[in-house]
Amino acid sequence: MKLRYLLFAVSTAGLISCNNDESQEYVPVDPYANIKATFGNAIDPDNLANYEAQAIPAYITRDNTAGNPVTDKGAMLGRVLFYDKNLSANNTVSCASCHNQANAFSDAKIASEGINGTTERHAMRLVNERFGTEQKFFWDERAATLELQTTMPVKNHGEMGFSGENGDASFSNLLDKLSEIGYYKELFSFVYGSEEITEAKIQSCLAQFIRSIQSFDSKYDAGRAAAPNDGAPFANFTQQENAGKQLFMAPPVFDASGNRTAGGLGCAGCHKAPEFDIDPNSLNNGVITKLGVAGFDILNTRSPSLRNALKPDGSSNGTFMHTGEFNSIEAVLGHYNVINVSAVNTNLDPRLNPTGNGVHLNLTQAEINSVTAFIKTLSGSNVYTDVKWSDPF
Structure with a gap:
């Protein structure tokens, strides 16, 4: 009587080898079954x-x-x-x-x-x-x-x-x-x-x-790709969007009391184009409260890129600042319009306090609307729908 046996071994080809006496068959193993x-x-x-x-x-x-x-x-x-x-x-x-x-x-x-x-x-x-x-x-x-x-x-x-x-x-x-x-x-x-x-x-x-x-599929990117630099007018922008871009990019001129008398808003001093990331040398932006509790929080010096701060339809991707206390770009601009210097805040960025009095940008409603229109151009659409970044479960 012959001794019958089964020997299972996984081959380098990912196959199970079944040796049964005189016959041999191979059953494939799927290494990605789970x-x-x-x-x-x-x-x-x-x-x-x-x-x-x-x-x-x-x-x-x-x-x-x-x-x-x-x-x-x-x-x-x-x-x-x-x-x-x-x-x-x-x-x-x-x-x-x-x-x-x-x-x-x-x-x-x-x-x-x-x-x-x-x-x-x-x-x-x-x-x-x-x-x-x-x-x-x-x-x-x-x-x-x-x-x-x-x-x-x-x-x-x-x-x-x-x-x-x-x-x-x-x-x-x-x-x-x-x-x-x-x-x-x-x-x-x-x-x-x-x-x-x-x-x-x-x-x-x-x-x-x-x-x-x-x-990188925003209206800004389409304009920037066709322009020699960020300072040049973008052909695909409206007059308002180009005006907002200029206000965003250009540095402000202040008098001795910190009042803006000319120039832009200087946003690009901390949020540099074309990436619109935060300048590593930036200090606190004047928001020093804590989220939901008493006390002060002056060590926040980073921020996300301003790209996709808004959805393509102009609505917000959530609230702004580490406290989430601002619901719109207009409210954020309102914060920067008047910086109140607090003795508690020993980490305030000097660009917001050039004369020791805190900046007063003296924004007009037209300027607020223009800068808001420009920030809307930084929003693409693919990031919200591309399946490679979606939930795989």
Whole structure:
């Protein structure tokens, strides 16, 4: 009597070899079975979305990517992590909970809801985060890089709850949790050649996904592409939009009391065109209250790009400032129109206090309307609908 046996072995071709005595058959193994079962057509490892080779206008020169370039594989995994509520301790909150694609990756709520309460500052827009000189992140710049920033909300007790304090599980518990999920075993193997999940890998992929979120299909971009520089009139702009652009770009002239007597508004001194990112040397902008509690908060010196501050229809992508206290661009301009110098604010940007009295821009309604019209031209449309930045679950 012959000894019959079955020997199962996975071949390098991804096949199961069944040796049964004199016969041999091969049964294919799908290395992406869990990915396909979870995401369907949203993620196809054999046909990845284009993250790494997106078109960037020639006039865009600032880039804070440093040593973590955007790749199709890395950004794809970052997209999954960005939308996955498994990254919160009770499976109810993801990065996208506070950074919604419908709001240019900001939040319509003033204070975002974490698993243990609300956030201390309004959620910042994430569009075009790659295209800025400033490499520090959060309103108060407490994260030295975007990579470090990505996991800080995860490790925050109030936001996503893997703090290792106040009875929370630790970040290592999160790594163990993710390691038991089938689609992450396949995804990390696909991207890194190993199922091992580390914080550094999570940070790298999340940062790649965030840096891939770009917007260059605005009316401003169409005008800038055809103009020799930002100072020249844009042929596709209305007279009002060109007037607003000039007011935005040109520096103001002040008298000895800080009253604007001529020139523009000097917005570009802190929000430099054509990226409209924040000048790294900017200090506090005069908003020193805290969100929802008493006290002062003078360390906020960063802001998101002004691109897509508004939706294409002109409505707001949520409120403005770290406190979320302004509901419109007109209200923001009203703040800068008269800067009241407080003795508490020892970190006020000198551009807002050139003579020690605080600036008085003396804006007319026509100027407010013109600058608002110009800021509307900075909004594209693709960022709100492109599936590669959407929820894959």
